[in-house]
Amino acid sequence: MTAAEIVFVLLGVVALAAAVLVVTTRQLVRAALYLVLSFGAIAACFLVLTAELVAWVQVLIYVGAVVVLLLFGIMLTRAPIGPTSDLDSRNRPAAIVVAVATAGVLVTVLVRGFGDAYVDLGEPSTGSASGIGANIFRYWVLPFEILSVLLLAALVGAIVLSRTDIGPPKDGDG
Amino acid sequence: MHGYFGAYGLVALLLVVGAVFVTVALTANRLLRPARPTPQKLLTYECGVDPVGGGWAQSYVRYYVFTFLYVVFAVDAVFLFPWATVFAAPGFGVATLVEMFVFLGFLAVGILYAWRKGVLSWA
Amino acid sequence: MVQTVDYLAIGPPLILALSALAALFLRHAAFVGLVLAGAGEVVLLTGGPRRTFCVDTSCSFVVDDFTLLLQTVMLIAGLVVLLMAQGEIRDTRLPAGEFHFLILAALSGAMTLAAGRDLVTLVVSLEVVSLPVFALVALRRYDGRSSEAGVKMFLVSVVSTAVMLFGISLVYGATGSLFLDRIGAVLATPSPLESVAGVGVVLVLAGFGFKVSAVPFHFWAPDTYQGSPVAVAGFLSVISKAAGFAGLVLVLVIAFEPFARVWGPLVAVLAAVSMTAGNLVALRQRTAIRLLAWSSIAQAGYMLAPLGAAGGGAPLDDLAAATIGYVAIYALMNIGVFATISVVGWIGRYGGGELDDYRGLARTHPLVAVALAFFLACLAGLPPGLAGLFAKIVVFQGTILGGYGWLAVIMAGNTVIGLFYYLAWATRLFAPLPDGVRFGRIARPVGVAIGIAAVGTAVMSVVPQLVLGISTGG
Numbered sequence: 001m002t003a004a005e006i007v008f009v010l011l012g013v014v015a016l017a018a019a020v021l022v023v024t025t026r027q028l029v030r031a032a033l034y035l036v037l038s039f040g041a042i043a044a045c046f047l048v049l050t051a052e053l054v055a056w057v058q059v060l061i062y063v064g065a066v067v068v069l070l071l072f073g074i075m076l077t078r079a080p081i082g083p084t085s086d087l088d089s090r091n092r093p094a095a096i097v098v099a100v101a102t103a104g105v106l107v108t109v110l111v112r113g114f115g116d117a118y119v120d121l122g123e124p125s126t127g128s129a130s131g132i133g134a135n136i137f138r139y140w141v142l143p144f145e146i147l148s149v150l151l152l153a154a155l156v157g158a159i160v161l162s163r164t165d166i167g168p169p170k171d172g173d174g
Numbered sequence: 175m176h177g178y179f180g181a182y183g184l185v186a187l188l189l190v191v192g193a194v195f196v197t198v199a200l201t202a203n204r205l206l207r208p209a210r211p212t213p214q215k216l217l218t219y220e221c222g223v224d225p226v227g228g229g230w231a232q233s234y235v236r237y238y239v240f241t242f243l244y245v246v247f248a249v250d251a252v253f254l255f256p257w258a259t260v261f262a263a264p265g266f267g268v269a270t271l272v273e274m275f276v277f278l279g280f281l282a283v284g285i286l287y288a289w290r291k292g293v294l295s296w297a
Numbered sequence: 298m299v300q301t302v303d304y305l306a307i308g309p310p311l312i313l314a315l316s317a318l319a320a321l322f323l324r325h326a327a328f329v330g331l332v333l334a335g336a337g338e339v340v341l342l343t344g345g346p347r348r349t350f351c352v353d354t355s356c357s358f359v360v361d362d363f364t365l366l367l368q369t370v371m372l373i374a375g376l377v378v379l380l381m382a383q384g385e386i387r388d389t390r391l392p393a394g395e396f397h398f399l400i401l402a403a404l405s406g407a408m409t410l411a412a413g414r415d416l417v418t419l420v421v422s423l424e425v426v427s428l429p430v431f432a433l434v435a436l437r438r439y440d441g442r443s444s445e446a447g448v449k450m451f452l453v454s455v456v457s458t459a460v461m462l463f464g465i466s467l468v469y470g471a472t473g474s475l476f477l478d479r480i481g482a483v484l485a486t487p488s489p490l491e492s493v494a495g496v497g498v499v500l501v502l503a504g505f506g507f508k509v510s511a512v513p514f515h516f517w518a519p520d521t522y523q524g525s526p527v528a529v530a531g532f533l534s535v536i537s538k539a540a541g542f543a544g545l546v547l548v549l550v551i552a553f554e555p556f557a558r559v560w561g562p563l564v565a566v567l568a569a570v571s572m573t574a575g576n577l578v579a580l581r582q583r584t585a586i587r588l589l590a591w592s593s594i595a596q597a598g599y600m601l602a603p604l605g606a607a608g609g610g611a612p613l614d615d616l617a618a619a620t621i622g623y624v625a626i627y628a629l630m631n632i633g634v635f636a637t638i639s640v641v642g643w644i645g646r647y648g649g650g651e652l653d654d655y656r657g658l659a660r661t662h663p664l665v666a667v668a669l670a671f672f673l674a675c676l677a678g679l680p681p682g683l684a685g686l687f688a689k690i691v692v693f694q695g696t697i698l699g700g701y702g703w704l705a706v707i708m709a710g711n712t713v714i715g716l717f718y719y720l721a722w723a724t725r726l727f728a729p730l731p732d733g734v735r736f737g738r739i740a741r742p743v744g745v746a747i748g749i750a751a752v753g754t755a756v757m758s759v760v761p762q763l764v765l766g767i768s769t770g771g
Contacts, residue, residue: 004179047182050178052178053255053256056255057252060248060251060252061245061248061249061252064248065241065244065245065248065249066245068241068244068245069238069241069242069245072233072237072238072241073238075232075233076232076233076235076238077232105496106496109467109492109493109496110467110493112492112493113470113471113489113490113492113493114470114490114493128259129255129256129258129259130256130259130260130263132256133255133256133257133258133259133260133261134256134260134263136253136256136257137256137257137260137261137266137270137273137299138299138300139300139352140357140417141273141299141300141302141350142350142357142358142413142418143357143417143418143421144253144273144277145273145276145277146406146409146418146421146422146425147253147277147421148276148277148278148279148280148281149280149314149317149402149405149406149425150406150421150424150425150428151246151249151250151280151281151284152280152281152283152284152318152402153398153399153402153403153425153428153429153432154242154246154428155242155243155246155281155284155287155288156284156287156321156395156398156399156432157399157428157429157431157432158238158239158242158432159239159242159287159288159291159293160392160395160399160432160436161432161435161436161438161447162235162236162238162239162293163291163392163438164235265299266299267299269299270299280314280318283318283321287321287322290322
C-alpha cells in the first residue's frame, strides 16, 4: 500500500463512522455536526483522488452552505437542545435490515466490478479547476445553462414559501 | 515537498501542527491553572447580566431565506472558479464569456425579485 | 472548439424560460411566452430533425419526431394548466406572478427533457421539472394539508433523484460515457462490468419509477394531488408524468437497449402491479381528486406495459412508440378532466369536490358535463372516446407483440375495472339536480381551457395516427 492509499482508507473509516453517528445520535444538533465531519472526510478523500475542484466544492457547498442550511432548519423548529427520545422510530430494525442489504449489494457489485481496477493518479489535470472548466464549457454548456433556471426556481420557490403575506381567502373557501 | 501530493501534504502537516498547538496550549492551561468553581462562575456569561431563559430560541423564517440565498450563490461561485481559469484560454473566447453571463443573468433576476418583494430589507 | 448552438432548435424551451422571468414582474408575459413558444414549435414541426450541443457525433439536444410530439403535447397541456389556474389563483388568493413563473420554469424543463440525449441534461432537466412543483404544491401555505403534500412530494422526489444519480454513476463507471447513444454502443459489447451496469440500470429505473408514480413508488401521489391546487395536480398528473416517461423511454430504449432482458421483466411487473393497485383503490374513492390520483397511477401501468414486453425480443422502437402514443393521448384527455373539475372548485376539504357534488352538472352546464363525460369515456377507452380506445389498442398490440400474453390479460381485466368508476362518475353528471345545489359561473379562461383540451382529444379521436407510431430514433 502506498501512503496515499493508507490515508484514503483512514479517511474512509472516519467518513463512515461519522455517518453512522449522524443517524444514531440522540441530539439533533450533534447529528448536523457529525455530518460536517463526514462531509469533510469525504472532501479529503476527493483530494487524495486528485479531484481537487470537487474536493473544494464539497467543502464550500456541503460543509459550508448545506450544513448552515440544516442548522437554520433545525433552529426554525421548536426542537429542543439535548437528547430527544423520539428521534428513533419503531422502524429501526427494518431500516437497519434495508440499509445493510443495500450496502451489501452495492459493495459486492462494486468490488466484483472494480476490485482490481487501478487508476494512475499521476498528473492531476482533469480534476483541477481548469480541467473541469474546459470540460464544462466545451461539452456540457447545455446542462450548465439549465442549471441557472433550476437555481432561480429554487430561489423563487424558497422565497414564495417563506412569504407571510399569502393569507387564506377572506370569504370562506373560495 | 513539491508536486500535487507534496503541496497538499504540506497543508495536512500544517493542520496537524495547528491541532497539536491548540491541544498542547489548552492542556498546559488546564494543568497550570487553579480550579475553584463557584455557582456564579459556572453561569453562562451573558455580557455580565444574569442569563434569562433557555439557550434555544426559535428563529424567524426570514433568516432562512438569507441562508438560502447564500447556498444559491455558493453554487454560483463554484462555477465561476473553473470558468475563470479557462475563458481567456485559446478556443473559448466570447462564447464562453456570454454563456457565463447568461447564467449570472438568470440568477440576477432572482436577486431582483427578492429585492422587489422586500426580502432583502431588515424592516 | 466551443459547441455551436442552433437557437431555433432550443427556441421553445428558451422562450419559455425567458418568459418565466418576465412573468415574475409582468402580468401577461406567461401567455405571450406560451404563444411564442408554440410558434417556434410550429416552425420546428415543418422542418426536419435538428441536433445541437454536439460532441463529435453524439448530441445533447435533439429535435426529432419524438421530441416534437412530446413538446407539442406539453405546450398544449401547459396552456390548459395556466388557463384553468386563473380562476383558482383568484379564488384561493395565490400569488399570480410566482405561480406563472414556477409553472413556466417547470414546463421549460419538461420540454428540454424531451430533447435531452445525455444523462446530465436529462437529470438536470428532470430536476427543473420537479423543483418548482414542490413550491407550487405547498403554495397555499395557510393550509396545513398543502404543506404536508409539499413535504411528502419533496422527500420522495429527492430520494428518487439520489437513487437515480447513484445508478447513473454506476452506469458511467461501467461505460465511461454519459451520452445515451454511446452508452448503448458500449453496453452492446460483452464486458466484465456487466453486473455493475446492470445494478445501475435497475437503480435508474427505480428513480424514474418514482417520477412516473408507478407502484410501489406511488404512495406520495394521492396526498400530494389532494393537498395541491387543482391546476398543480393537473400539472403533476400530466406534464410531470409525460416528462418522466420521456426520460424513461429515452434511457431504456437508446442507452439500455442491450439490457432489455434485465429491465423488461421488471417493468412488466411494475406495470401489472401499478394498473391493478391503482384501479382497485380508485374504485373505492369518493372524491374527484383522489380518484384521479389513483387512476393516473393505473394509467402509468398501461403506459409501462409495452416497455415491459421488451424482454420478449420485439422491436423496441415499436414498443416505445406505443408507450409514447399513449402518453400523448393520455396527456390531452387527462388535462381535460382536471380542467373540468376545477369548475366545481374548492368544496369543503377538497379541490374538485366529491363525486356526488357532480350530480346534475348537465342540467346547468350541459357543455361542461358533455366534455367531462367525453374525457372520462376516453380514459376508460370506450366509444365515443375513440382517442383512448385507439391508445389502448396500440398498447395491447405492443404487449402481445412482445409475447407477454399474461400482461395483456391483466390489462384487459383492469380496463373493465376502470370502466366501473369512470362511468359511475359520468352517470352522476346526468342525474337530476339535487335541491338547493347550484354551480357557479364558469370563468372564461377555464372555459377556454376545457375547449382546448376537448378539441385536442377530439382530433386525436379522428386522426390518432398523428401521435401513434412515432419513432424514438437512436
